[in-house]
Amino acid sequence: MSPAAAVLPFVIYLLLIAALPLVAGRFWDHNRNKLAVALAAGLPVAIYLIVAAPHGAEALADTAREYATFMSLLGALFVIAGGIFLRGALAGTPAVNTALLAAGALLANAIGTTGASALLIRPLLRANAHRRHGRHLVIFFIFIVSNGGGLLTPLGDPPLFLGFLRGVPFTWTLRLAAPWASVNLALLAVFFIVDRWHTRRDPPPPRAPDREPLRIEGKLNLVWLLGAAATVYVLGTFGPRWSGSAALQIAALIAFAALSLATTARRIHEANRFSWAPIQEVAVVFVGIFLTMVPALSFMQDHGASLGLTRPWQFFWAAGALSSVLDNAPTYLTFASLATGVVNAAGGQLSVHDLGALAAHPAGHQLLEAVSCGSVFMGAMTYIGNGPNFMVKAIAEQHHVRMPGFFGYLGWSIAILVPVLAAMAIVEL
């Protein structure tokens, strides 16, 4: 198998993940079928790595460890966020809605975009249940809470956590505060205007003199959340000096998830409609991604310079365009590897296994910033760009919000998100 051919399973697998729900929905519904597809794409690559690739077995072992760490964090955040419930009702006014989205943008950096989305989407829908025009609320929620908000920490969005697992310092993403603030503030401002315009066309909210005050249930989960975040920060930052740190990190995250399960009342899980199915699906699908991406990322490192992308803005739009239609986590790693290749072509000696070096490189950090922004922000372009997007859409539809179809949503993204991102890219990149 030539190195270029070794990339094919990765490309084909990502395309299958995007296409199969559409063309073979019933088949894709079952996790065992997903696993079969993941293994069909991944096993040939694993065999190739063990049998033919130099240091392939070592790379495979690293990947297995990376997968376990990645899933333990996603799983822990999923379980802990599922144990927190916002009870009570908010007034669905433009100011309150905007504040809720802003809070979601901040919260996403602590519990991930999926956790923040799961926690806040129902309160937002409840607050605005009386309104005739509700789809803009959900669309901006996906733009801000499910995607753009999670740019500031590796906990925020899976692509950034993958970068962290490959050596990007925990606090490095804070460098992205300017693009984070400019994009999210611009989106919040546009949202406020759009929401105010719709509010005038909607019936007034029903009088609710004894509206139930907003309160958090499952507060103990905030402690477990803090523990999980501290574990990731401490062991992820200082752990690489010690060989057992990955195992300890996985064990600690599983422990915090178990504590959350043990201390959360069943009614909170029921209120959140907590189920293992989403995280099981993520675990199964990412088996294929992690297996197939090993040679693909090496190929990008070796041949990245020949693909013609050299400038940060090019990386931003290219990573963003692919993140729009494929999941943004593997896309992030692909373009980070490509950036490594570009830096190496200019005399660097970087490795795709140590993106921390790319983040510290004078030219490389600009490329990594562009890749991070493109992957995170443009994961919001479609329902399939980032994990929580479709979850939010499905929950909204259960609350009788008629969401636009795939292309209708894309139209909103092109009309609102792309101009905001273009302005940010011109100023920041």
Added chain:
Amino acid sequence: MEILVCLEGSASTARAVDVAMALARALPATLVGLAIVDEPDIVAGAATSIGGASFRKQRDAALLEDAHGQAVAWLAAFVARGRAAGISVRALELAGRPAERILEQVPSHDLVMLGRDVNFRFETQETDRYTRDRILRRAGKPVIVVPETPAPAGAAAMIAYDGSPAATRALSSFARCGLARDRDVHVATVDDDGATAFEIATRGCQLLGKLGVRAVPENVVSTESTTRALLARCAALGAGWIVLGGYVPSPLARLVWGSVTHDLLEHTAVPVFLHY
């Protein structure tokens, strides 16, 4: 006689039920209420993000349950109202693509009643012009389309007649259904030349005469569009019904050539009897 009444939640369907009840008493006729659960559109394959499949299943199940619940409620209200009024009524709930399911039922009924703004795909779409237009084009039987606005009290009917086979078919089936019975019927023809319009309208009246219906010819000469001219004459006559023939076969043809039938349907405040 059996009238198929297509039920969903719009205001125009509520008005269509009013009209159907009144017709059932007058003709008399049996009413068959039909509610559709649009299962294919609800569970249609959709691009999902990783981790989204279980949410899609939850969402599909919730929407199907809601659609079924709504159908049951509409049918129960329809049957209760019919029985209270002493009208013979039946209820039918079907799952499938709305247009196809309704068209399957059309051959075994004499008339179809539709609200103008029906949305059988209410779980997934804001509006559903597709289903209504497809039924109008494919029914092959008279369809009564009822707007949401309260109809004027007038019992008169105005038949828009241009001498075409479609208009003749509509005129004939309106008479044969018994809907022309006990009401004033006017046959209106629009033309730049008043004499020609009168001649065509008179021909329509003669056709109705052969079917035992007396009608008055109305020649309409106007500088306004045909649609506006007919609506103005309808209002002047105090007509509570408009009878139309023909329906432009496709949205593309409508875009290119326009359609008086479509425009009248969209703007009239009274029920429209259509036979394409």
